Amino acid sequence: MSALLAQGVSPAQFAQALDAMRAVVGPQWLFASEEDIAAYSDHFAFEDVTANMASAIVAPLGLDQITRIIGIARDHRIPVWAISTGRNLAYGGSAPRKHGTLTLDLKRNNRILEVNEELAYAVVEPGVSFFQLYRHLRETGSKLWIDTPSPGWGGIMGNMLERGVGYTPYGDRFMWQCGMQVVLADGTVVDTGMAAQEGAPGNHTYRYGGGPWIDGIFTQSNFGIVTKVGIQLMPEPPGYRPFLVTFAEDDDIEPVSDLIRPLKMTHIIPNAAVTCSLNLEAATSLDRTKYHSDSGPVPEAGRRRMMEDLGVGKWNFYAALYGPEPVMDAHWEVIRDSFSSVKGARFFTEEDRKNDVVFGYRTQLMRGEPNMTEFGILNWMPNGAHLGFSPVAPVDGKTALDQYRLAEAICNRHGFDYTGMFIVGFRAMHHIVEPIFSRSDEDQRGRVVSMVTELIDEAAKRGYGEYRGHLSFMDQIAGTYGWGDDALMKLSQRIKRALDPSGIMAPGKSGIWSDGASS
The missing domain is CATH 1.10.45.10 (Vanillyl-alcohol Oxidase; Chain A, domain 4)
Known part of the structure; x- marks a missing residue:
């Protein structure tokens, strides 16, 4: 049995609770060996892994088992940490915030409860992954699209509750949440929105119901455990046209962001588009030692060679058009004329980049096809890992340049490459900075901690707050x-x-x- 127990929980008390839980779920669904617990740790950990180590793992099936397990935990005052698929890599994986917490693994609850083709929504349990829902829709001949993050193995519900974003016109994923079921600490089961009215036909078409809208308080919080969620889906459009525009200089992020804003706010570019840095493009398919074998960030000469080898820019804007061909033609003229004002801008279509790995997987993401290609960035260096520092910015050129320069300077000062992108919404951008480090290098792991600590503090001084954060930095981020x-x-x-x-x-x-x- 694990020696890592929550504060105030005695070994006898813990053993008694586990016996009660085994009686609920069956002995095969409670895991308490050191090997089992290690499997649920943060695999990208850069500090002492035991700081976020569970005491045991229990995997209930169904609402009755979930509520009974919560009741046992409550009676024995054992803290619980619920996960859906546990794929929250770069933000702590499946590990809990506090050591000694009991992990409540909900991935066995993986039913797609409903798909409504006419009203374009699905209802899923916590363990349903993006891959699973995508395959189900394709196998049933559905004409509905999902929205997916880069790695498609994660849970739809878990990502939505973290307010994750994707790349289609439905990229602000929580915006398309509609109705949820929540278990509270006292065992109460609450259905939100229209579902609170028994027999209501519009449970997953109108999200608010009557009275206060409470769904949002269960995102990025610890107020309850969500066991069912409705997600509205995108009907397949009559046409789809992905494209790439590359820009040659670092400072181009300023005019590019200003040009994107009116195109996004008028829906000429309808999807959650991305402006990717050179290093993110390169890390997906290249080994950095080809361009820089020493420690520290890749020098300018190496970066220029990467640009030439990949046929990309310092910044690379991926977006797509959706709709009838005449509409896409008209919108393309506006987009091309707008970005042509930036010196050195180059335009590429799907036909131009047939054998391009990065363009290929971004093309998939923008039409809702999950894949795992972006995990190629972990090959940027031996035994690679990464974490996320994710401040929000308005779609504004000066802000984008300031955030980029701030992040680049701090990353470089700590010996890391700036690797990041701006995911562009209609008025705000998620600036996803993904420093890549070696898990086997103790010095790099230590520098990552000091680097992210500084990034959070310095960003906050300029009024930039993160939209989510790694376990190790949650208190610091909350304090900003x-x-x-x-x-x-x-x-x-x-x-x-x-x-x-x-x-x-x-x-x-x-x-x-x-x-x-x-x-």
Whole structure:
């Protein structure tokens, strides 16, 4: 049995709780060996892995088992951390925020409960992955598209609850959430929105219902465990045309971002497009030692060679057009005329990049086809790993350039390449900075910690907040949202104490601790 127990939980108390849980799920669905627990750790850990190590793992099936397990945990005051598929890599994987927490693995709950072709939505359980729903739609002849992040093996629900983003016109994934079922710490089961009215036919077509809309408080929080969610899907358009525009200089991110804004806000570019840095393009398919075998960031000469070898720019804008051919033709004229104002801009279609690995997988993502190609970035260096630093920016050129220069300088100062992209919404961009480091290099792991700590602090000084964060930095990130004497966090803590007075639900998630303490 694990020696890592939550504070205040005795070995006898823990053993008694596990016996009760085995009686609920069956002995084969409770895991407490060191090997089992290690399998649920953060595989990209850069600090002491035991800091976020579970005490055991239990895998209930169905709502009844889930509520009974929560009841046992509550009675024994054992904290629980729910995961859907546990693929939250770069942000902590399947590990809990606090060591000694019991992991509640929900991936056995993987039913696609409904697909409504006419009203274009699906209802899924926590364990349903993007791959699973995509394949189901294709196998049944559906004309509906999903929206997917880069790695398609993750859970739809887990990614949605983290407010993850994708690349189709439905790229702001939580915007298309409609109705959920939540289990609270006291065992109460709540169906939100229209589903709270028994027999309502529009459960997953109108998300608000009557009265306060509460679904949002269950995202990036520890107020309850979501066991079912509705997700609205995109009907297949009559036409699809992906494209790439490359830009030659680092400072081009400023005019490019300003040019994107009106194109996005008027829906001429309808999807969640991306402006990718050179190093992100290169890391997907190249080994950095070909361009720089020493420590430290790749020098300018090496970066220029990467541009030539890959036929890309310092910045690379991927987007797509959707709709009837005449509409796409008209929109393409506007886009080409707009970006042509940037010196050195080059335009590419799918026909131009037939054998391009990066263009190929981005083409798939923008039409809702999940894949795993982007994990190629882990081959950028031996035993590669990465984490996410993800500040938000308005779709504004000066802000984009300032964030890029700030992140680049801090990454380079700590000996890392700047590797990132801007995922462009209609008014805001997610600036995803993905520093790649070697898991086998203790010095690099230490530098990653100091680098991200500095990135968060320096970004906050300029008013840039992260939209999500790695386990190790959740408290620090939460602290940057401190206006009004920490009024926002104090409100979250009041909700936490009301819904989970014993504090067993995912302690420390997003910096929310029921007692205000971080340990």
